[in-house]
Amino acid sequence: MSLAGKVFLITGASKGIGRATVERVAADGGSVVINYLSDSKAADELVSQIGPDRALAVQADVSKLPDIERLVAGAVEKFGKIDVVIPNAGVMGMHTLSKTTEADFDRHFNLNVKGPLFLVQRAVPHMPANADARVIFVSTGLNTSTNVLGAHLLYCATKGAVDQMVRTLSKDPELAAKGITVNAVAPGPTATDLFYQGKTEAVLDVLKRQSPFNRFATPEEIAGVVAFLAGKESGWMSGQVVRVNGANMV
Template structure:
């Protein structure tokens, strides 16, 4: 019996570490050929290529917030594999800023990678995607939480945009038979999440989850893989919170 994603080509941004890396491993495990986008250090991406196999994986350096580099990333994918069936817009950053402390540079950097990047990635990839393809954006479970600290303002503004992008893109690309959904992780054990947090803080956050732990990148990757395959064909325009019941 063929694997669920056999014959599919998946492009994942921010894919050399954390959730992105776990996603490409899971997608490949389910049969997909994968493009592993990274922004700076090639070593983790090349390690993933070696792990998956060079016939089924390609590492591509590109700034996922720069439209010209996004175009090159998409074209490189099509040149190598001939098409795109799955887009996972995972690349993103979290700069903790409340209103008073936000600079224009902070705003432009966050919106550029977290909002502009996914927007134009989907725009450039869509012409190469057939009916039955899937777009998965990355949001956060914090958008459904009322007790959010003020210094999450800038980050939340970008993820709120992703939620609305998901809802409306599903109507737009749905006309072509392409599904658009978002995965909204809760606190997840990644390098990005650990940054700036003490051990005591991390334990406190984990204790708020009914499972008394943080999520893992693999927890999120399984949901991304589900949304990438035929089993999710009637799921469209949804923001799926994957947080173990934390929010």
Template sequence: MSLQDKVVLITGASNGIGKATAERLYKEGARIVINYLSDAASANAMVESFGPDRAIAVQADAGNIDDLSRLVDAAVAKFGRIDTIVASAGIMPMRDVENTTEEDFAKCFDLNVKGPYFLVQKALPHMPPGSRIIFISTGICHFSMAPASYLLYAATKGAIEQMTRVMAKGLASKGIIVNAVAPGPTGTELFYKGKPETLVNAIKSWSPFNRLGEAEEIANTIKFLASGDSSWVVGQTVLVNGGAML
């Protein structure tokens, strides 16, 4: 198994794409650092399922720099190093420019941009050559018909995609590979929050398959980027959206 005994730190790992990724990479032999903010029950259940020799759950706000330092320290204390980061934690407030407050802006950029940026900074001293960094963007950044209410969220993910490109070149000398995954509409709790059924059905129609993606389908792409099979995929944003955004 290509990820056997690799140490993978996943933020936002107690639900949604993060949880699906933790379960997928665990099956490949990885050891998993499960970061969560509030859902301790889900995180602890995963540790029990994976086994305490293969997993650890760490409560931390993935948008807070002090918490990120504590998260990295806990991972290294448990497993000795970090081979892969999957920065999955995020929020998706539906805000157009007229309805965005300064608090909305700060909260969204803190978790979606500042958090991944400084998580990498804190983890780098513990990442050996061959390590992987995988950011999460969104297909909305590649969709010309994105509704105005996605503005704030799309702005944070645009920053993530630029971070991916520039950081990939900057860390290549250390032998560290950086990429991003941009899911299309995916049936997670984050996606459904605040959306009426009529909007969900309309979004399904964006794909020629007339459905939402599943978290496990995104996790499969993340598994590829975390493995040695992706050694020549560098600085890319991989769109995973069922043909909804081309």
């Protein structure tokens, strides 16, 4: 698959699925704007790995509109356009109803919903028409899973909103007029530092056994599906939330 000539803007791109996606699309020939919040070392390592002619690291808190505007401006200044927007940055706190605070709510919705919406809004004017431009959101397998917990309240609420953005933005005539497709990837349990955080070996073993393959996804496996959605071969796919879960969250 060739992504040569395409410019990707990926948020939360210094680690986990975001980092794997950066590495995959760069390997396929794409140029990448690597957004990070605090891990400048990891972002700079990616730029060195890919090369400064095809990679740019930009610090930004993508829950805040001024930072989103600065991020988009930096991408356009460096590469002149944006072909693929991947709002990957997100937060997954564990809060039951009785323990949920207004600050928890705002943190989740600002980063997981407001940020992606306004990132896409600000990026679309810089996305070329009729050039296989893409918006690729990151949802979750929990939205269709019977394994959801009460403590997933805020996370699932925000990712439910993401799913609805996929559905409605795929019908947006302004995006369609430019040939921009809108999809999402919905990973199941994936072996990232964030996923492992706070889980005992016993809990991880239970989660692993919920897949018939008795393992978790790798970030690279999720990145491969994202790369497919970014490529020419997916040109007639739009409005889809693609579950990538090894039959785990069903």
